[in-house]
Amino acid sequence: MRRLEYYIILTADGFYADPDGGLAHYEPAEDEHRYANGLMRSAGDVVMSRIMYTDAMVYWDSVDASDQAVPEVEREFARFWQETPKHIVSRGSPDLGPNADLVEGDAVEAVRRLKATEGPTIMLGTGSELFATLTSARLIDTYRFLVIPVAIGKGKAIFADLESPLRLDLVGTRTFSSGSVLLEYVPKS
Secondary structure (H helix, E strand, O other): OOOEEEEEEEEOOOEEEOOOOOOOOOOOOHHHHHHHHHHHHHOOEEEEEHHHHHHHHHHHOOOOOOOOOOOHHHHHHHHHHHHOOEEEEOOOOOOOOOOEEEOOOOHHHHHHHHHOOOOOOEEEEOOHHHHHHHHHOOOOOEEEEEEEOOOOOOOEEOOOOOOOOOOEEEEEEEEOOOOOEEEEEEEOO
16 A cells, blocks of 8 residues: 655744745745655655645746756756656646646545555645545545744644644654754654
């Protein structure tokens, strides 16, 4: 059975985006970017919500990984992004870029089927609604929260849609050059 691993960047006050869904408050340090590159490199598939996918697709699908004017760390991520199959959870019919498909039917069952296959880790990129749904179904094996040293006062809270407490065991931490701290958890057994 494959593992489903969640990674998200959170402000010090717990938001993954500003009220409009933007991330202008975040500019990754190179070591943070390289860490994310490693996660994407090791992923066999990525499951994403439509909004998270659309925001990422607009940039990463357009990066020319051979363009020397683009920083090397971004070219590397773009290569991994463009090569990795993406499965998009949406109630509508969003525009999809290369190497992306729409998850048909129930998201929980679709993710269960994907986890039941053989292969490398599945990464999850999503906001609060799908996060809460997959957490409630106990499908997420690892939670990684990169807490950045910025507070924005209001925004979109990742835990806003949880219906019950999420109890976790801390299994790892890492501090990055910017002062950001990675907190790695697994569900409490």
